[in-house]
Amino acid sequence: MTTEAVATAADLDIVACHCCGQVCQHAAGDICCVRCGTHLHRRKRDSLSRTWALLLAAMILYVPANLLPIMRTGSLFSSQDNTILSGVVELWRNGSWDLAVIVFVASILVPLLKFAALLVLLISVQMGKDWRTLGRARLFRLIENIGYWSMLDVFVVTLLVALVHFQKLSRVDPGPGVVYFAVVVVLTMLASMAFDPRLIWDTAAVARKHADD
Amino acid sequence: MDTSVANLVICEHCDAVHRRHELARGEVARCVRCQALLYRCPWLDVNSMFALALAAAVMFFIANTWPIVSLGLNGIHRSATLWGAIFAVASDGAGLVAVLVALMLFFFPLLQVILFGWILGFLRLHRRPPGFVPIMRILTAIGPWSMVEVFLLGTLVAVVKAGSIFDIILQPGIWAFAALTVLLTLVASFDLRRMWVLQRERCA
Structure with a gap:
């Protein structure tokens, strides 16, 4: 493996400032970046427990986010509750299959992918596996980069609430589901920010060392 | 200021240490180990x-x-x-x-x-x-x-x-x-x- 030859900052007793990137000597104890004064640490603090907490909270709130209506459309004679899934189905039936696919990916696939990916990352790191390190590193970068597109449905509801407001004739009101859904997206973003991808490589290196002994 | 340290770049995603190279316009530097973006030279x-x-x-x-x-x-x-x-x-x-x-x-x-x-x-x-x-x-x-x-x-x-x-x-x-x-x-x-x-x- 080519990865054997790589020197890590932890080996060399140096650390990069997470604010400005400045490389600093890291002896024991508390130190601050020589350039910007940010408090330095080698790894994100309590990364695993913070990620678990945020991820579990997001997964619990994901249930009401999908079951409760995200908006209520009403006209003179009837009113109808829309969930995230029914919104996708409605787009599909009206012939906008392309937008239906986009909303399905952003609102349903991306959050589920994020849950699954973070679970895989957390569990594999905690079990100390030397398993597909590059693949897991890529998986983490993927969910970090696409996660915020899940806010799509929240913005759709916001705009429709403002636009469809014709007194009693026709109106759209936000449902409780949209609040839960917005919180879920924020929590999953915070969870992926709390996860420290360096742990993937740390634990893999330890596992390899054990295998060699 | 330690000049040897100032010339290093540490990958934020996997902690691998690299020596900084000058890049041409539009080029990007990636980590040798995890392929994350290290730095780039903008257009x-x-x-x-x-x-x-x-x-x-x-x-x-x-x-x-x-x-x-x-x-x-x-x-x-x-x-x-x-x-x-x-x-x-x-x-x-x-x-x-x-x-x-x-x-x-x-x-x-x-x-x-x-x-x-x-x-x-x-x-x-x-x-x-x-x-x-x-x-x-x-x-x-x-x-x-x-x-x-x-x-x-x-x-x-x-x-x-x-x-x-x-x-x-x-x-x-x-x-x-x-x-x-x-x-x-x-x-x-x-x-x-x-x-x-x-x-x-x-x-x-």
Whole structure:
């Protein structure tokens, strides 16, 4: 493996400032970046427990986010509750299959992918596996980069609430589901920010060392 | 100052240590171990970036003062601005959503435009930007939470959804948002780490 030859900052007793990137000597104890004064640490603090907490909270709130209506459309004679899934189905039936696919990916696939990916990352790191390190590193970068597109449905509801407001004739009101859904997206973003991808490589290196002994 | 340390770059994603190389325009440096982006040399210099930030500021103003779309039903028309939408959601009992939308679509993009403009404006005159360190901290923190591009797609979805029942008239705001998305993406793609290097080189 080519990865054997790589020197890590932890080996060399140096650390990069997470604010400005400045490389600093890291002896024991508390130190601050020589350039910007940010408090330095080698790894994100309590990364695993913070990620678990945020991820579990997001997964619990994901249930009401999908079951409760995200908006209520009403006209003179009837009113109808829309969930995230029914919104996708409605787009599909009206012939906008392309937008239906986009909303399905952003609102349903991306959050589920994020849950699954973070679970895989957390569990594999905690079990100390030397398993597909590059693949897991890529998986983490993927969910970090696409996660915020899940806010799509929240913005759709916001705009429709403002636009469809014709007194009693026709109106759209936000449902409780949209609040839960917005919180879920924020929590999953915070969870992926709390996860420290360096742990993937740390634990893999330890596992390899054990295998060699 | 230890010069041997100053020439090193540490991968944020896997902690691998690299020696810094000069890059040509448009080139990127990736980590040898995990292939994460280490640093890049942008296509545009400080003056062009400053021009983009100014253009983004103008577009931001238009995008937030003009309505985005109008709906028509039996001759009654109703149009919405971004702030109109935020207030509508807040008054209908989803206050938390209103706060999040206001932050992600108004305050964070606004801060990005102003703070990038401020820093680049001073750097192009070879002067140290006042408040440089706290501003860089703010820019690093708000980057992932600025979501104008998601809103643009959201507008498209909302228009298609409403279009099956109502008459739709696109207003200037939506074009301004489209332009702002492009400009803000270009401005925000500027490597923040590079700003520290520029700041040292230009204001020595």
